[in-house]
Amino acid sequence: MRASNAMTKFVFVTGGVVSSLGKGIASASLAAILESRGLKVTLIKLDPYLNVDPGTMSPFQHGEVFVTDDGAETDLDLGHYERFITTRMKKTNNFTTGQIYKSVLEKERRGDYLGKTVQVIPHVTNEIQEFVRRGAGDEVDVAIVEIGGTVGDIESLPFLEAVRQMSLKMGPGSCAFLHLTLVPWIPAAGELKTKPTQHSVQKLREIGIMPDALLCRADRPIPDEERAKISLFANVHEFGVISVWDVDNIYKVPRMLHAQGLDELICAKLQLHTKPANLGRWDKLVDEVEHPQHEVTIAMCGKYVDLSDSYKSLNEALRHAGIHNHTRVKIEYVDSEDLTPTSVANLARFDAILVPGGFGKRGVEGKILAAQYAREKKIPYLGICLGMQVATIEYARHKAGLAGANSTEFEPETAHPVIALIDEWEDPDGSVQKRTAQSDLGGTMRLGAQSSDVKPGTLAHEIYGNVLTERHRHRYEANENYLDRLTDAGLVISAITQREKLTEVVELPTSVHPWFIGVQFHPEFKSTPWGGHPLFKSFIHAALAHQAERAEKVAA
Ligand code: GLN
Numbered sequence: 001m002r003a004s005n006a007m008t009k010f011v012f013v014t015g016g017v018v019s020s021l022g023k024g025i026a027s028a029s030l031a032a033i034l035e036s037r038g039l040k041v042t043l044i045k046l047d048p049y050l051n052v053d054p055g056t057m058s059p060f061q062h063g064e065v066f067v068t069d070d071g072a073e074t075d076l077d078l079g080h081y082e083r084f085i086t087t088r089m090k091k092t093n094n095f096t097t098g099q100i101y102k103s104v105l106e107k108e109r110r111g112d113y114l115g116k117t118v119q120v121i122p123h124v125t126n127e128i129q130e131f132v133r134r135g136a137g138d139e140v141d142v143a144i145v146e147i148g149g150t151v152g153d154i155e156s157l158p159f160l161e162a163v164r165q166m167s168l169k170m171g172p173g174s175c176a177f178l179h180l181t182l183v184p185w186i187p188a189a190g191e192l193k194t195k196p197t198q199h200s201v202q203k204l205r206e207i208g209i210m211p212d213a214l215l216c217r218a219d220r221p222i223p224d225e226e227r228a229k230i231s232l233f234a235n236v237h238e239f240g241v242i243s244v245w246d247v248d249n250i251y252k253v254p255r256m257l258h259a260q261g262l263d264e265l266i267c268a269k270l271q272l273h274t275k276p277a278n279l280g281r282w283d284k285l286v287d288e289v290e291h292p293q294h295e296v297t298i299a300m301c302g303k304y305v306d307l308s309d310s311y312k313s314l315n316e317a318l319r320h321a322g323i324h325n326h327t328r329v330k331i332e333y334v335d336s337e338d339l340t341p342t343s344v345a346n347l348a349r350f351d352a353i354l355v356p357g358g359f360g361k362r363g364v365e366g367k368i369l370a371a372q373y374a375r376e377k378k379i380p381y382l383g384i385c386l387g388m389q390v391a392t393i394e395y396a397r398h399k400a401g402l403a404g405a406n407s408t409e410f411e412p413e414t415a416h417p418v419i420a421l422i423d424e425w426e427d428p429d430g431s432v433q434k435r436t437a438q439s440d441l442g443g444t445m446r447l448g449a450q451s452s453d454v455k456p457g458t459l460a461h462e463i464y465g466n467v468l469t470e471r472h473r474h475r476y477e478a479n480e481n482y483l484d485r486l487t488d489a490g491l492v493i494s495a496i497t498q499r500e501k502l503t504e505v506v507e508l509p510t511s512v513h514p515w516f517i518g519v520q521f522h523p524e525f526k527s528t529p530w531g532g533h534p535l536f537k538s539f540i541h542a543a544l545a546h547q548a549e550r551a552e553k554v555a556a
Helices: 025-035 079-083 097-110 120-136 157-170 195-206 226-235 250-259 262-269 280-290 309-325 341-351 364-376 386-398 460-462 480-488 533-553
Strands: 009-015 041-047 095-096 142-147 175-182 213-216 241-245 294-302 327-335 352-355 379-383 416-422 424-426 432-434 444-452 467-474 474-477 492-497 501-507 514-518
Touching: 009 025, 009 120, 009 157, 025 041, 025 079, 025 142, 025 175, 025 250, 041 079, 041 226, 041 501, 079 250, 079 309, 095 120, 095 250, 097 120, 120 157, 120 280, 120 533, 157 175, 175 262, 195 213, 195 416, 213 226, 213 262, 213 280, 226 241, 226 416, 226 424, 241 250, 250 262, 280 474, 294 341, 294 364, 309 327, 309 533, 327 533, 341 364, 341 379, 341 386, 341 460, 352 386, 352 533, 364 379, 364 386, 364 514, 379 386, 379 424, 379 444, 386 416, 386 444, 386 501, 416 480, 444 460, 444 501, 460 492, 460 501, 460 533, 474 480, 474 492, 474 501, 480 492, 480 501, 514 533
Parallel strands: 009 142, 009 175, 041 095, 041 142, 175 213, 213 241, 294 327, 294 352, 352 379, 379 514
Antiparallel strands: 416 474, 424 432, 444 467, 444 492, 492 501, 501 514
């Protein structure tokens, strides 16, 4: 329920000077503060590129693809949104210029424009406004709209024009504008420079947008003198010039913004009368992070090793799990392409091993070695999606007598396709179901949330109880035809999907291995700092136990 019965109000967040200043975290933090004031809030991300589907973009270029419950492949900022506020994101909370144009062109083809000349203004800008309204829905008090890109780029102009028009149409008290800029420290001069901010606000004003507040990113707090200068040149009240300095922990940002009155300013502008903000739980969270009692080191054996943005949600999920085990989680990236039967022994020093999701053949044999090493040396192992598939392949090859077993993704002609494409299945009523393509290039990707029944007496059951619901993003599945061979050899299938009867979780019995689990889904997308995620919490717990056991052995 929203707090008031008035219409939804909007906060538009733009960025200036350079990208990657943390607009997503800033937007999510403001949303979190507003939520703590009792408002119902959502967030929307507009991406100014032409790709219709962020799912098809390389994680090298764009970081992780975040997946929502309803199966949208979105920008990783939506992950931050879900970790900061309670509203869950949907397909409509993220759209690209490509999607806008696609929709406009489809309307044009259908003749919806009745032969008129179709133009950026008004047709594209109207479409953007419609998408923004649709993203907001009609259940929230405030929708915070993060506009990707940098003011001054050709690409983001239609977005800026559209939201300017929106605020004009909606009238005073309904929209606020926030602008995030960079105030660089110039070591040679020993000064923070405000000029780029002045210019970026000028650009914004040229378009007709007057920011209500500036979030000034710097590596240090900005002194009042510089804030006064920015205020004067940018025509923004001094209390609206907010200093956002670098912090070691993103969960400190809500407190930082609140301390400088950002939520007060936004609520005044939007004429929202609420209870005061209460950031108690954020303070507690930060305190937990800063005072861990233990530390574990996890080996993450993946491919995009030097780009931790590809595993944003995974890193966060591990951190959350650490918080709830009073443990600092250190993640070390191990390039699976460097793993050989000899070098894999270097994994012995880790408290646990994790093989994350991935696509393509490169580095796969190294991941299989990592799974084998974890199994044989009884090191806690968590395999996520591809990590579950390599654990299955490894078990097939070395325990089930299926030499040369593989996934058809990596070896189409493999003698034993223990992981393969399954496009059709039979429902309990006998009807044959086909998986539908959800993204243009995605083919038959299994996307979004699905539920599974969990087998009693298993580790998965201890963690999840009878039913688990998790999000997916993959194509290949454990091949039903090999399940008997695998289970006869001792692998436990501890969860299968309710509808399609697909293998969701494989594990080793605890009598054989202390903690060895592979999951076909991506649990990291549902982890929040508040509860932590049960699977990750259990994994970190196992890592601690393994560490203690090793210490005991050394002492003995
Ligand atoms: N490449 C594998 C598949 O498509 C795993 C995907 C993943 O890890 N997300 O099934």
